[in-house]
Amino acid sequence: MSAIPSTAIEIAAAVRSGSLSAREVLDDHLARIDARDGEINAFNLVMVDEARAAAAAVDAQVAAGEDPGPLAGVPLALKDNLCTHGIPTTCSSRILEGWRPPYDATVVQRVNAAGAISIGKTNLDEFAMGSSTENSAFGPTRNPRDTSRVPGGSSGGSAAAVAAGFAPISLGSDTGGSIRQPAALCGVVGVKPTYGLVSRYGLIAFASSLDQIGPFSTTVADSALLLETIAGYDGRDSTSINAPSPSLIESLGEGVDGLRIGFVTELMGEGIAPDVAARVRQAADALAAAGAQIGEVSVPAAAFGLSAYYLIAPAEASSNLARYDGVRYGMRVDAPTTAEMNAATRTAGFGDEVKRRIMLGTYALSAGYYDAYYGKALKVRTLIVRDFERAYADFDLLITPTSPTTAFKFGDKTADPLSMYLNDICTIPTNLAGHPAVSVPFGGGADGMPVGVQLLAPALGEATMFRAAAVLESAAPALDEVWS
Amino acid sequence: MSARLTRDNVAKVADLARLDLTEADLDRYTEQLSAVLDHAEDVASLDLDGVPPTSHPLPLVNVLRADVVVEGVDREEVLSQAPSVEDRRFRVPAILGEEP
Numbered sequence: 329m330s331a332i333p334s335t336a337i338e339i340a341a342a343v344r345s346g347s348l349s350a351r352e353v354l355d356d357h358l359a360r361i362d363a364r365d366g367e368i369n370a371f372n373l374v375m376v377d378e379a380r381a382a383a384a385a386v387d388a389q390v391a392a393g394e395d396p397g398p399l400a401g402v403p404l405a406l407k408d409n410l411c412t413h414g415i416p417t418t419c420s421s422r423i424l425e426g427w428r429p430p431y432d433a434t435v436v437q438r439v440n441a442a443g444a445i446s447i448g449k450t451n452l453d454e455f456a457m458g459s460s461t462e463n464s465a466f467g468p469t470r471n472p473r474d475t476s477r478v479p480g481g482s483s484g485g486s487a488a489a490v491a492a493g494f495a496p497i498s499l500g501s502d503t504g505g506s507i508r509q510p511a512a513l514c515g516v517v518g519v520k521p522t523y524g525l526v527s528r529y530g531l532i533a534f535a536s537s538l539d540q541i542g543p544f545s546t547t548v549a550d551s552a553l554l555l556e557t558i559a560g561y562d563g564r565d566s567t568s569i570n571a572p573s574p575s576l577i578e579s580l581g582e583g584v585d586g587l588r589i590g591f592v593t594e595l596m597g598e599g600i601a602p603d604v605a606a607r608v609r610q611a612a613d614a615l616a617a618a619g620a621q622i623g624e625v626s627v628p629a630a631a632f633g634l635s636a637y638y639l640i641a642p643a644e645a646s647s648n649l650a651r652y653d654g655v656r657y658g659m660r661v662d663a664p665t666t667a668e669m670n671a672a673t674r675t676a677g678f679g680d681e682v683k684r685r686i687m688l689g690t691y692a693l694s695a696g697y698y699d700a701y702y703g704k705a706l707k708v709r710t711l712i713v714r715d716f717e718r719a720y721a722d723f724d725l726l727i728t729p730t731s732p733t734t735a736f737k738f739g740d741k742t743a744d745p746l747s748m749y750l751n752d753i754c755t756i757p758t759n760l761a762g763h764p765a766v767s768v769p770f771g772g773g774a775d776g777m778p779v780g781v782q783l784l785a786p787a788l789g790e791a792t793m794f795r796a797a798a799v800l801e802s803a804a805p806a807l808d809e810v811w812s
Numbered sequence: 813m814s815a816r817l818t819r820d821n822v823a824k825v826a827d828l829a830r831l832d833l834t835e836a837d838l839d840r841y842t843e844q845l846s847a848v849l850d851h852a853e854d855v856a857s858l859d860l861d862g863v864p865p866t867s868h869p870l871p872l873v874n875v876l877r878a879d880v881v882v883e884g885v886d887r888e889e890v891l892s893q894a895p896s897v898e899d900r901r902f903r904v905p906a907i908l909g910e911e912p
Contacts, residue, residue, distance in 0.1 A: 427893055428893060430885040430886060430889040430890050430893065431885050523869045523870060524869075524870055537867060537868045537869065563877060566872075566875040567868075567870060567872065569870070631854075632854055632855050632858070634851070635851055635852040635853075635854050635855040636855055638848055638851070638852065639852055639855065646829060653830070654895060655894070655895070655902050655904055656890075656893070656894050656902055657893045657894060657895075658895070659895065660895035660896065662905070663905065664905060664906065665905055665906050665907065666904045666905050666906065666907045667830070667907075668905075669904065669905050670830045671830040671831060671832050672832065674829075674830050674831055675831055675832040675833075678831070683831055683841075684841060684844060684845065686829045686831065687822065687825045687826060687829055687831070687841060687845060688845055688848060688849075690825045690828050690829045691817070691821065691825045691845070691849075694825065694828070700856050701849075701852060701855075701856060703865065704855050704856055704858060704860060705852075705855055706865030706866055706867055707858075707860040707863040707864070707865050707866075708855050708858065708860070709865070709866040709867075710863050710864055710865060710866040711860075711863065713866055713869075744847070745844050745847070745848065746844075746847045746848055746851055749848070749851075760869075761869060762869020762870065763869075787869075
């Protein structure tokens with residue numbers, strides 16, 4: 329068997345040209361999963377039969393002289409909160425046990441139509457609530473670069489699947505950093521697109537004003553290709569932006585000459601590990617060497633982002649998760665009355681962190697506390713939007729760490745929810761503003777684990793953001809290069 | 813400033829959210845949720861008079877579509893996923909005669 333290329337762009341080119349079959353590519357990746365996923369636990373479900381059928385269909389198209397599309401024969405992993413028609417979709421929660429969605433998410437339809445081979449459903453923190461994938465009902469995912477450490481979360485399975493070579497690309501969802509933080513901790517590229525750029529139809533809702541689907545990959549170009557494929561208007565999501573899908577690949581090589589890039593001072597000080605901050609400075613130097621103008625910028629309200637987020641997201645979650653009542657799908661625990669059945673089902677079906685967030689959100693919305701908590705948080709959200717507007721008057725892009733530390737050990741933060749929440753301090757402001765951001769791997773920390781550098785852009789600023797990400801990628805030290 | 817979260821608050825919230833908590837759960841959640849709310853005091857104590865709220869990142873207006881019939885999801889397939897079904901409808905335990 330010929331060597332299988334490592335990137336989606338190379339695989340698709342080889343499959344489209346007929347020099348490599350989708351079946352060969354799939355067999356190679358299934359063998360890797362077989363060999364190592366017992367240890368990593370990136371997948372809740374490997375879709376062997378469906379993937380084989382999809383690969384055969386792609387090969388038949390090539391044989392018939394048809395073009396299967398820009399992702400022809402590329403194995404792709406799906407976070408298990410994306411609905412797949414007739415295929416179990418669990419959100420890594422017991423409460424959805426046995427449920428087979430009656431429809432595909434829009435992003436699933438789009439990647440399949442582009443010739444990608446959906447290879448499996450990946451593990452996550454239950455209902456995407458967490459930063460380590462330790463909150464899964466199906467056990468934690470392990471970081472492929474050091475299995476004693478977490479992969480980050482909540483899209484830990486999708487990040488680990490790409491880092492372990494189980495699939496060159498995957499999809500995750502990002503509500504407060506759930507794509508970018510695991511991308512950073514696993515040493516891969518992860519993108520949170522502008523809110524509304526990618527349809528959320530068929531993404532099981534956590535916090536609807538913050539959730540956004542986005543790509544993981546080993547290269548910046550592969551994320552650009554995957555984002556081009558999934559972006560664009562969808563009438564089934566009323567928050568979908570009615571604008572054409574951005575052209576990202578085309579301008580990827582244009583560099584950063586003349587771009588103004590700002591350090592966010594509030595996100596470079598307290599709470600950020602010194603080795604991580606040092607790598608971010610090194611990344612900024614690399615951008616300067618490529619012609620960018622680097623300056624410092626203040627986004628004062630970002631300091632309140634964490635508190636605002638942990639009021640807004642649980643508030644929205646407490647409403648969204650009210651639908652799991654044992655009536656229409658998933659598990660039911662029988663009881664004499666409907667109210668008792670609802671409570672018995674939810675008590676048995678939800679894990680600890682989900683219960684915690686539902687209660688936090690219910691409290692923040694309840695009479696007497698609404699103004700003090702939820703109402704205040706919405707006003708802080710306005711301040712954050714205004715501060716970013718001011719920052720983007722002077723700068724094209726902003727640069728920060730993705731995560732305050734490299735990957736931590738299992739159990740380090742599970743006893744203290746607040747210490748876990750602090751992982752999201754650099755990623756949350758973007759979600760509150762609805763802006764795009766990318767995490768690019770940039771060398772290792774003092775422990776030799778990958779560091780992620782985050783680039784932020786204003787709404788629909790993806791094309792510029794990807795240009796700078798490509799420059800960082802080409803300047804990046806090896807992922808296991810220890811910072812000293 | 814907001815009052816400190818009490819065990820009774822947590823019990824009431826759990827009831828509203830339809831979650832049954834044990835006594836041990838109540839102790840643990842009261843402590844953990846208090847820690848998060850203490851952190852949120854930085855927001856709760858801000859003077860934000862005159863600042864409008866932002867509930868959503870996009871300036872949303874009503875989104876309408878043409879009144880055209882389209883195929884929805886398959887009813888039998890949806891019902892096949894429910895824990896209990898009778899006469900092509902979702903079946904639940906008694907709802908009448910419950911205590912209010």
